[in-house]
Amino acid sequence: MLRPEGLYCPPGDFFIDPWAAVDHAVITHAHADHARRGHAHYLAAEPADCVLRARLGAIDLRTLPYGAGVEHAGVRISFHPAGHVLGSAQVRLEHRGEVWVASGDYYVAGDHDDPREYNATCTPFEPVRCHCFITESTFGLPIYRWQPQAEVFADIDTWWRDNAANGRASLVMAYSFGKAQRILLGVDPSIGPIVVHGAVEPLNRAYRDAGIALPPTSIATGIDDKSMLQRALIVAPPSVQGSPWTRRFGDYSDAFASGWMQLRGARRRRAVDRGFVLSDHADWPGLQRAIAATGAHRVIVTHGYEAVMVRWLAERGLQSGSFQTAYGTEEVDDEALAPATLESASETSASGSSS
């Protein structure tokens, strides 16, 4: 199943999230390390339509609603919600009674199912029964347990409110696709105006088109009113850190929102005033719960802490192995933003690839 181009399905002759150009590509979600340019045909879940086109431009894309199946060379393909970002899906493959599910990236938090912990910007993860489950393992260590997200948003609100009261802008850095929208939907917009980087707004539009009620946002470049910026929450990709783009805000407090912020060392390396622990990936209990819910006897672990997860699963009597994939952290994602598809090409290139 693993070829140099990516995860390959031999009977169906297609790839899942390939990293080199192929004929038929099945895409789990529109983050740039999973959805790349140059494939001849794309197949993805229906809610991913706008975001994929917003990021990849004109592509030959066919979509399927969650749960609907299509036959491709004797393999039945269907998409099931992964809860990671808008349109993210697990890919279910069925061939002669054998069912495989490739998770892509997914978000499940905590050791029991709690709707308060769902990612409100997309359809929540749904477990799919299968014989073999291909799982990500970005946060596959037992130190990664997400605190209730309501607490994280309350922390962001408090930080923003304090800054606003002191006439200081609040710059929160977050990946422009997914994390940014999750913050926008989670914060209390009554605290002040919300301003976004030019790379974030096209994604906001896609989310709004999909019916996600994000609060009103304006683009930073068009704002001359300094007093408004001093009360504002500014959402921008991590690459703006230390760039000229941030100078317009004068005195500001900065923060970074990511699951990696759970650790002190990571917070210090990031050198921001605040680190908010907010992830779009499953935490350790979430991974265990998701894997158990598939009922799979064979689990293949990809991108993240493969060795740890493989051993952990093997000790629990599961047949486990790993694939070395080219999926990076989400961080790759913002660097790889395609300037041509964004109105703010100059902003993106000016901020460089510092992350």
Place this chain on the structure above:
Amino acid sequence: MKRFAQLFASLDATTATRAKVDALKRYFAEAPPRDAAWTAYFLAGGKPRRVVPTRVLRDLACERAGIEDWLFDAAYQAAGDLAETIAYVLPSPAFVSDVGLADWIETRLQPLRGMAPDQQTTLIAEWWDTLESPSRFLLTKLIGGGFRVGVSKLLVQRALAEMAGIDAKLVAQRMMGYTDARTPPTAERYAFLTAAPTMAGADRGQPYPFFLHSLPV
């Protein structure tokens, strides 16, 4: 402990001196004097003594989290800090209690010294179960003896002085011997640090009270 953990997190989060002093002032203005006394002690360099060997803490954490040694090691490698690894591998607390720092030190941690190992681990496991990760982290640091924080004694003195509206040099003078392990910090000793200047004793500008103080001036 929660207030102390919040202060620690704010100090840990920023490298800006101004932000650190502001966080300290906010803390000292709000905290009960008994707790503030201990906070000033630790931040000014007072060292908690190791009560329980780190190996014991590590094994206890594995047992409570239900994870094997190798998995703890993998987590420790990523976190790079034992107390932090322990704080996060443990399951979330069943309920959260908020006991002040002074009570933690005086009625819990100090009596821990000299107890039988079994008794110690039973208590520590119970305490872990009532604290959220940031407080757990600090408790484990205090028990394991590895507590350090990124502020200087000077910053603590500056924050206390700004809060009390007195000269930082005066606070520095009064702080002489404050972190001596033989004389535990108390609300009275803490209140003296920030009291209005008087014309008596050290306040008159005699900065070296030891040895000389008993001689006629």
